[in-house]
Amino acid sequence: xxxxHAEWYLSTLSHWLLVGAAMIGLMLATYAVLRRLKVRREAxxxxxxxxxxxxxxxxxxxxxxxxxxxxxFTEYDVLQPPKWVGLENFKYMFFEDPRFxxxxxxxxxxxxxxxxxxMAGALATAVLLAQDVKAVGFWRTLYYLPSVxxxxxxxxxxxxxxxxxxxxNTLLSPIYRLLDMEPxxxxxxxxxxxPSFVIMSFWGIFGANTVILLxxxxxxxxxxxxxxxxxxxxxxxxxxxxxxPMISPSLLYVMIMGIIGAxxxxxxxxxxxxxxxxxxxxxxYIYQQGFTQYKMxxxxxxxxxxxxxxxxxxxxxxxWSEAWVYYEVxxxxxxx
Amino acid sequence: MKRAKLILTVWLTALALVLAACxxxxxxxxxxxxTSGQQSGGTQQTQEKVKIRLATWAGAEEAKELQxxxxxxxxxxxxFEIVSEPIPADYYTKLQTMIAGNTAPDLxxxxxxxxxxxAARGALLDITDRLAQDTRPAANLDDYFPEIxxxxxxxxxxxxxxxxxxxxxxxxxxxxxxxxxxPEPTDDWDWQTFRETAKKLTNKEKGIYGVAFNGWPxxxxxxxxxxxxxxxxxxxSSPIDSPEAIQALEFYNSIIYNEEVAPPLAVINExxxxxxxKKGKLAMFFGGAADDLDRxxxxxxxxxxxxxxxxxxxxxAWTASTVISSQTKHPDIAYEALVxxxxxxxxxxxxxxxxxxxxxxxxxxxxxxxxxxxxxxxxATQEMRAFRVIPRQPEWDxxxxxxxxDPLFSKKGSAAELARAARPKLEELLP
Numbered sequence: 036x037x038x039x040h041a042e043w044y045l046s047t048l049s050h051w052l053l054v055g056a057a058m059i060g061l062m063l064a065t066y067a068v069l070r071r072l073k074v075r076r077e078a079x080x081x082x083x084x085x086x087x088x089x090x091x092x093x094x095x096x097x098x099x100x101x102x103x104x105x106x107x108f109t110e111y112d113v114l115q116p117p118k119w120v121g122l123e124n125f126k127y128m129f130f131e132d133p134r135f136x137x138x139x140x141x142x143x144x145x146x147x148x149x150x151x152x153x154m155a156g157a158l159a160t161a162v163l164l165a166q167d168v169k170a171v172g173f174w175r176t177l178y179y180l181p182s183v184x185x186x187x188x189x190x191x192x193x194x195x196x197x198x199x200x201x202x203x204n205t206l207l208s209p210i211y212r213l214l215d216m217e218p219x220x221x222x223x224x225x226x227x228x229x230p231s232f233v234i235m236s237f238w239g240i241f242g243a244n245t246v247i248l249l250x251x252x253x254x255x256x257x258x259x260x261x262x263x264x265x266x267x268x269x270x271x272x273x274x275x276x277x278x279x280p281m282i283s284p285s286l287l288y289v290m291i292m293g294i295i296g297a298x299x300x301x302x303x304x305x306x307x308x309x310x311x312x313x314x315x316x317x318x319x320y321i322y323q324q325g326f327t328q329y330k331m332x333x334x335x336x337x338x339x340x341x342x343x344x345x346x347x348x349x350x351x352x353x354x355w356s357e358a359w360v361y362y363e364v365x366x367x368x369x370x371x
Numbered sequence: 372m373k374r375a376k377l378i379l380t381v382w383l384t385a386l387a388l389v390l391a392a393c394x395x396x397x398x399x400x401x402x403x404x405x406t407s408g409q410q411s412g413g414t415q416q417t418q419e420k421v422k423i424r425l426a427t428w429a430g431a432e433e434a435k436e437l438q439x440x441x442x443x444x445x446x447x448x449x450x451f452e453i454v455s456e457p458i459p460a461d462y463y464t465k466l467q468t469m470i471a472g473n474t475a476p477d478l479x480x481x482x483x484x485x486x487x488x489x490a491a492r493g494a495l496l497d498i499t500d501r502l503a504q505d506t507r508p509a510a511n512l513d514d515y516f517p518e519i520x521x522x523x524x525x526x527x528x529x530x531x532x533x534x535x536x537x538x539x540x541x542x543x544x545x546x547x548x549x550x551x552x553x554p555e556p557t558d559d560w561d562w563q564t565f566r567e568t569a570k571k572l573t574n575k576e577k578g579i580y581g582v583a584f585n586g587w588p589x590x591x592x593x594x595x596x597x598x599x600x601x602x603x604x605x606x607x608s609s610p611i612d613s614p615e616a617i618q619a620l621e622f623y624n625s626i627i628y629n630e631e632v633a634p635p636l637a638v639i640n641e642x643x644x645x646x647x648x649k650k651g652k653l654a655m656f657f658g659g660a661a662d663d664l665d666r667x668x669x670x671x672x673x674x675x676x677x678x679x680x681x682x683x684x685x686x687x688a689w690t691a692s693t694v695i696s697s698q699t700k701h702p703d704i705a706y707e708a709l710v711x712x713x714x715x716x717x718x719x720x721x722x723x724x725x726x727x728x729x730x731x732x733x734x735x736x737x738x739x740x741x742x743x744x745x746x747x748x749x750x751a752t753q754e755m756r757a758f759r760v761i762p763r764q765p766e767w768d769x770x771x772x773x774x775x776x777d778p779l780f781s782k783k784g785s786a787a788e789l790a791r792a793a794r795p796k797l798e799e800l801l802p
Contacts, residue, residue, distance in 0.1 A: 113467040114492040134773070198641045223637035225781075308640050311777050326464050328765060 062086050106335035113329055124336035134312065134320065135337070139344075142317040144229060146297035146348075149236040154289055156240035161248035175249070182242030190306035193235045197221040228313040235303060239296075244289050251285035252278065280361040287356045291349055298345050317341050420452040421701050423708040424476035425693075426469070427455065428462040440715040444708075451701075451708045453478075470494055475696040477705040478712065481531065482691040483522035483757050484764045489694070490525035491762035491802075496695035499529045501706050508727070509714035516688075518756040519724040523692040525762075531692030532709060534716040536724035537659040538686045538751035539588050540744070541678075545671040547572060547579060547654040556655075558676045558750070562596075562622055565678035569632035572654035580634045581654050583647055584627040588657040588677075590776060591758065592687040593619035596680025601771070602759045602801070609767075609797040611775065612790035618681065620779060620786035627780050659689050660748040661721050666740055674747040676754075688755035690724060722752055763800040770796050 062083045069079035107124060109117035128135050164175050181189070196202040204211075204218045211218050221231045255278050263273050279286075301318040309315075315323070317337065325334030429437050434457040441453045456476060458465050463485070469475050481489060489495050502510050509532065512520060516536060523531040541556065548555050553571045560568070569581025591601050599615030602608075610616060628635045634647065648656040649667045657677065658664045665672040677686045693713060699705045717723035721738045729752045731745045741748065761767060774793040778784050 112492065113471045114489065114494050199637050201641075220637055223635075223640060310636060311781055312773070326461075328769065329467060 058087055103335040103338060106332050107339050108336075109332040110330075111332040111335075113331055117332060120332070124333050125340075127333070128336055128340065134315065138315050138317050138320045141229060141313075141315070142298055142300070143344075145232055145236075145300060145316070146294050148229075149233045150290060150293040150297055152233065153236055153240050153244070153293060154286065156237055157244035157289065158248055158286075160240060160245045161252055164245065164249050165252045175246075178241045178245055180241070181238055186302040187306055189238060190303040193238070193303070194222065194307050197231055197235075199223065222307055222309055222314065225310050225313040228309045232300075232303065232314065236297070236300075244293070247285055247289055248282065251282035255281045283360040284362060287352075287360045291352055294348055294352065295345055298341065298348070420448070421450060421704045423451045423453050423478060423701070423705055425453050425455050425708075425712070426462075426466060426476035426479040427457050428459060428480060429455075429457040430459045431457075433457075434459075436719060437716075440719050441712070444711045444715050448708075448711065451704045453708050453712060470696070470698070473698060475698045477696055477699040477701065478693055478709055479696065480534075480691055481694050483689075484760055484768065486523055486530055486692060486694065487525045487760045488762045488764055490528075490530045494697055495530040496697050496699065496702055496705070497528050497530060498532075498695060498706060498709070502529055505710065507710055507714070508725075509717060510710050514725045514727050516724050516726060516729075516752070516755070519688060519690050522690055522757040522760060523694075531694035532713040533690050533692045533724040534713055535661075535689070535691055535720045536722050536752065536755060536757070537661050537689040538722065538748065538755035539592065539657050539677055539688070540660055540686070540747050540751050541655055541675050542648065542658050542662070542664040543655045543673050543675065544648070544651060544653065545673050547651070551654075555673060556675045556678075558747075559679070560675070561679040562681070566622075566626065566632060569626070569655065573630075573632055575630055578638075579652055579654065580630075580647075581632045582626065583633050583639060583644060583653050583656065584623065585636070585639050585644055586627075586772065586776060586780075587644070589687050589758075590620060590623045592677070592685065593623050593680060595685040595756065596683055597622075598680075598682035600759075602761065602767075604759070606759070606761055606801055609794055609801065611771070611797065612787065612794050615682070617786050617790060620775070620790065624779055624786060660744070660751065661738070661741075663740075665744050674744040676747060676751055684754050686751050686755050688752075688757050690757045722748060761800065761802055763802075767797055767800045770800070 065086050066079050066083035069082055070076065074082075106117060108119060108121060110120050110123070111117035160178060164171065164178060168174070198204070199218060199220055203221070208218070219227060221227050259277050259281070260273055263277055268276065299318050300316045301322070304314045304316045304319045305322070307314060318341070321334045321337045321341070324330045324337065425441070427434070427437065434455065437457075438455055441455055445452050466475075466479060475494075486495070490497075502512060508514065512529065515533060519533050519536045520529075523529055523533050543556060545555065551572050551574070553568055556565070556568060565582075572581040573579065594601055594611075594616045597615040597619040599610065599613050599619060601611055601616070603610060611620075626633055634642075634653075639647065642650070642652070645656065645658065645662070645664065647653045648658075648664060649670070651670060656664060665674060676684060678684075693709055693716075695702065695705045695709055717725060717728055719737055721734050721741060722729055723733065723737070729749060731749055734745050734748060735742050758764075770793060774796065775786075775789045779786055779789050783789075
């Protein structure tokens, strides 16, 4: 196994080099063709330069998207070519599959509970980090650390913390004793699976969201806050009447990305075993159907359902956001 | 306009080159012929031997041992050279992808649940007729344990050669028996004595349990022991609600996650399953014959046959076969390689699924570390059997777990209710 097979590496390397050389040739040719077609020099160069990415997108993204839409209407076990079954997959999904709706419920509930709580936490952290304290750079780096750690490692860490004699139960043991109750079993108790995942999601508070909100907070014009102070507004009034409206576009962004991320929750539930599959999020279910049951057609159908679900929820949030997101530019235009 | 034509030609040539390069890349994983022009330079081996690709799920250590077996075979052969391609993770996903992409390996391992399924979908080469004309010992089907060979057959035709039949035996921790003052189990024990023994050995305060179940050992084994079946011999019914099957399901349910005798699910999830035994927290463990549970450092481990059920002492055998892809370009040479490889593996893995090789001498020769347990293992082979499988086995297994076993073990219904409700759904999947 550990032997050195020079010819393997060389043949792979030569293929890579060949692909690279061909790609450059293709780019040059594209440029020449476009120039020939009287396309501006700049535009031709632009198209030539994005060509590798464009090809990659078409071959590795667009084609699989389209193909999975086709697969959603087929029965496909990988070994045999896909068989057209019409709406059969969707009929089974909506009316017959006993595991589908519980999975949808878990996923949607998780998104609706974890995202607002997570946003509140991220905002609070951002407010703290926006203060003028000593070594603020150090704190900001420290609080960004969680998003640098690999998700799988975090999942295993949390599983260990939630163990029956794990860190969390050890910390809570005085409370258990006080209330004279049995220790909670967290992921091992079907009823506590959702709360456990929500608690675990708080880990995501620290990281990208905090940084985005911190940047937004730093962008709130000082003049507004100072003017409000002069007018006698207290810190709470300033925060709710000025800071929050001013950062509301960032909050909207964080909310939408949060909802999309929560609905696609995958790594953690894949690594954490729960009784009776109580922790089967939709994305995990798709994976199971596709890669352990080899029902690629059915898995594609669920994937497209998830896509539509995300789209609808995102559009709803966008519509609702008109009521609370404040865009300086828009208001100015309306006033005119 | 001439220039435009020239440019177009250049563009098309470049596109063709990219496509060729991409094609060449996938051809490399599939290319066993060694004739592709790009690889002309510097290969020292003789090109006459046909490369036969073999995919296995072997991990690092196992792959090394397998390579030694293969090296010996390759040295002797004048027609083929087996190239081992171990895939220790996501084996079946990668295998299916290779088959779908027309780059299937010539030979590959399949565990018992999958052979009927792959054969029914046309992925495997039927080797029945070739075997009939072959006089080599590894091709002599009469020498194989019939129950094991059955798993490599589909509709009466043979699609592979089993290379292992690992019967389940019971490993036990002698120190824990001594501590609890319980006599060590003997081969004549039955379900009742087994459960009582487990109960006496359990000491919840110390975190010591008699035995651990978690879906393993397979409940099928206990159903067979009670005289029942999960799939009938004619593959026409799934009588999981027969009195025999119910009796076995109830017995299994009286052990699994029951803190009188066994650890709850949370403990197993957190501490591991076989690991509990290795840590000295389990007195008994149902393990495959080849498992390393009898050579754990610091543990004095004995072995005994599985306890006898109401009707018999059938034990489950984990078995797997090497099969030939129907996509192979060299069916005859692949078949040659298969038989030689199977003979080689039978002298390496325990237990070789052949009656003539199920002896203590052969077993110890293949795996000297198993000497202590050899008697038990050889006795177990006499009463072992594999699953009876159908093409839609993976789906069948999922329903049997999700709608019978899992709800039963998490106390959501009685064995009789659940089995009766699930039976029609299971039978829908039968051929």
